[in-house]
Amino acid sequence: MKKSSSILVNKKDITAIALGGFDGMHIAHQELFNHLGDKGAVVSIESEYANLTPKTYRQEYCKYPIYYYILENIKHLSGEEFISLLKEEFPNLEKIVVGFDFCFGKNRKNCISELKNLFHGEVTVVDEIKLDGIPVHSRIIRDYIKDGDIKQANRLLGKEYKIFGNQIKGQGLGSKSFVPTINLNIEDFILPTEGVYLTKTIINEEELPSVTFLGHRVTTDGSFAVETHIIDKNIKNRFSLVQIKFIDKIRDNKKFNSFEELKKQIELDLKMAKDLLK
Template identity: 75%
Template sequence: MKKSSSILTNKKSITAIALGGFDGMHYAHQKLFNKLGKNGGIVSIESGFANLTPKSYRQEYSVYPIYYYELENIKHLTGVEFLNLIKEEFPNLEKIVVGFDFCFGKNRQNCIPQLKELFDGEVIVIDEIKIEDVPVHSRVIREYLKDGNIKFANKLLAKNYKIFGDQIKGQGLGSKSFVPTINLKVDDFLLPNEGVYATHTIIAEESHNSITFLGHRVTTDGSFAVETHILDKTIKNNYRTVQIEFIDKIRDNKKFDSFEELKEQIHKDINNAREILK
């Protein structure tokens, strides 16, 4: 995962911040960041619900340093107390950039009018952004992912949706009976709905065309799996962490009457993935 070279920027040098949750670091978030200017920083309020870009995975999508604040630790603060904390932490702050629906302070009692009233610097508010009449929000992107509509989720994200996982031992059937796969344990990230996807699998920062299955192995042992097959290459993965970028959905998960039927379908899926990834 790429890290910003400015990650260790001293807070005293920050003159502008973007305030919000920023799960997904999506298209609308990037519009906020574009207003920060040279000495910018991002203040991410951690609610515990981030699952598009959980934890420090957000840093990959920003040239600005990101400072994380746990909601649990600040939710008791009034609006005035919260802004006093921000001004104390960033003593040279001149500008705050927020989305149109930003609220702050205990029970979210303060919103844009109070922010403008309480902060003595510049406040920039980014209006709601839509793509094809769909509002660009993290909650909306989650719904598209849950429905398996990867292409439109990617459009709202302005990038390919990506998850990280650790390699684990699979059931051993892939290389013997079907095709070799890398099996992953994925924590923290939202998984798209069950099915087969055309993907890019990234190992040691190198991207490979691939096909990925996620869901319950209803034809074999019934257990839940995330497994990816690299197309047209034999990759010995000696790296623990693997990244998967989702490009498009090929089909839903389904049960087959025999291993032969499943094997035949896997080869059809691979050909479909090749076409999509051309």
């Protein structure tokens, strides 16, 4: 799927909004959206910490229009001023949906009780969502991703963790000495710990099974790389935008004593990936 653009809706037609950061668009966020009804929208407060689904990538995971408010531009507002802004932006607003830990206003001084006092309409508060006793929060998902525990991160996300990148020129060793790879430049997205992963690579909206390496090329030039190999398919064309979905971790990054050792390990990686796909 291509990166989605915002859905155009007249703000006067919106009667309910969900408020929050919504980085990750995970299963707890989806529960908030379930309370919006037919004339809902999402108000995403943008901070510099959003790196699970940064910028406008969130729209892919939501059927409602998403409006982005830069935290830096509104953090000086008092609680009352913030609610007044929302009423001005959405003149027919009747309902606000938030998570149990939502706070707002200058220095986050206002929380649920103040929201109910300041907003003269319905306030729906969604309790903390847990999966097998694990609280579903973006910060916890980030920790799982950074640790390389992709399967657990995906469970909390309710989908496969996905990054977007632009294709760049690689070393040129892959197609000559090892396996052909698509090398990517990744910006904005948090990356899993260094290693080899079972993935799906999406090119021109086609989802292809793949193995992705990310980390420092400690056996060759030592530089950091994100490179993906399409299983049983040689992709020769260049692409401006490539998407990678992470499914599972195959192994950690490691240094090999020779190209021959590395080549044998790559063959083992591919075999394991195919076994996991089965």
